[in-house]
Amino acid sequence: MYNRIILKLSGEIFQGDKDSGISYSTLSYLRDEIIETAKLGVRIGIVIGGGNIFRGDRAEQELKIERVVGDYAGMLSTLLNALILQNSLEKQGIQTRVMSTIEVAKLAEPYIRRRAIRHLEKGRICIFTCGTGSPYFTTDTAAVLRAAEIEAECILKGTKVDGVYEDDPMKVKNTKLYKTISYAEILKKKLKFMDLTAITLAHENKLPIIVFNIKQKGNLKNIVKGEPIGTIIK
Numbered sequence: 248m249y250n251r252i253i254l255k256l257s258g259e260i261f262q263g264d265k266d267s268g269i270s271y272s273t274l275s276y277l278r279d280e281i282i283e284t285a286k287l288g289v290r291i292g293i294v295i296g297g298g299n300i301f302r303g304d305r306a307e308q309e310l311k312i313e314r315v316v317g318d319y320a321g322m323l324s325t326l327l328n329a330l331i332l333q334n335s336l337e338k339q340g341i342q343t344r345v346m347s348t349i350e351v352a353k354l355a356e357p358y359i360r361r362r363a364i365r366h367l368e369k370g371r372i373c374i375f376t377c378g379t380g381s382p383y384f385t386t387d388t389a390a391v392l393r394a395a396e397i398e399a400e401c402i403l404k405g406t407k408v409d410g411v412y413e414d415d416p417m418k419v420k421n422t423k424l425y426k427t428i429s430y431a432e433i434l435k436k437k438l439k440f441m442d443l444t445a446i447t448l449a450h451e452n453k454l455p456i457i458v459f460n461i462k463q464k465g466n467l468k469n470i471v472k473g474e475p476i477g478t479i480i481k
Contacts, residue, residue, distance in 0.1 A: 248473035251290040251367060251397065254281070255390040255404045258298035260461060261328055267299055269331060278335045280461070281372065284468045285341065290367040292397055293374045294390040295332065297324025318382035322349060325386060329376040330354060342371040348380030348389075360396045367397060387445035395452045402454055403470060404441065405461025410478030411440050425478045433480060446480075455481040 256277070263270025285291055301317075301324040310317070326347060333343045344366045347355040356362065358375060366373050378389040387404075394402045408416050411433075413423040430450035434443065440458055449456055459466050459477030470476050 249289060249400045249471050251292075251399045252471065253292045253294060253390050253394040253397070253399045253402045254467070255294050255387065255402060256296065256461070257386075257406070258296035258300060258324065258328055260299075260405060260407070261295075262299040269299065269328070274331065274335055276464075277461070278332065278339065280464070280467045281336065282339060282341055283465075284471055285370075285372060287468065287471055289471050290370070291372045292363070292367065292393055292399065293329075293332070293372065294386055294393055295325050295328045295374065295376065296386040297321050297326075297328060300324035300327060315382040318378075319349075322377040322380070325378060326351065326355065326376045329374040333374055336372060342369075343374060344371050345374045345376060347376045349377040363393075364397055373397075385442045385445065387441045388448060391445045391448045391452070391454060391456075394454055395448070399454070402449065402456045403467065404456060404458045405467065406440070406458060407460065407462060409460045409463075410458050411438060411480070413438075426475070427479050427481070430480060449480070455479055 260277070261269045261273055263273035281291065301320050329345045333345050336343050345355040346358040346363055348358045350357055355376060363373050375389065375393050378384055378386050379392060390402055409424060411425045411428060413425070416422055430446055433446050441456070457470055457477050457479050459470060461467065466476050
């Protein structure tokens with residue numbers, strides 16, 4: 248169904264049941280899900296958040312530091328997650344490249360669009376880090392931006408819930424789960440599964456987004472194969 252995708256993972260996914268940091272069992276699970284999907288021949292780019300280590304949007308209030316400084320610290324957190332995921336994948340013989348929008352020559356390649364596309368064509372998994380490289384933008388926006396640049400066919404946003412709901416399913420019981428919803432409805436209802444900048448950018452570039460439960464084994468692979476899982480925004 249899809250030959251080239253962007254997989255968006257929040258940092259919080261990596262912490263599993265822990266309050267912060269990285270859960271080894273969760274890391275291993277995510278690694279195996281990605282490998283099984285890559286075996287289908289799909290070209291995978293991954294954008295990871297850093298919220299399990301540091302959240303820039305909370306730094307101003309909680310730590311009394313400037314928002315810009317907090318955002319840059321958050322970007323570096325995504326790099327830590329990317330390096331750990333890369334190592335886990337490569338131990339299983341999977342070729343990967345970490346590409347960063349912030350120059351860290353000893354740790355990652357600089358993000359260059361043509362180079363990223365070439366890596367994907369060679370079957371390497373690309374892990375895109377440090378967001379857009381600019382403060383005030385989330386990794387959701389970075390995921391949509393990378394998807395547009397590498398000509399991905401779809402953005403797959405892996406979450407802890409089954410898709411996009413009318414209300415927060417963690418707080419409201421029996422709330423409606425959307426199977427399909429338009430960009431316009433998302434913007435009108437101000438559903439907060441993704442920031443509005445990312446939704447607007449996806450809308451302008453006609454990029455479908457599938458929101459799904461990454462914790463359900465096999466979901467990632469089955470979506471790529473065309474099964475109707477989660478919520479599709481288009």
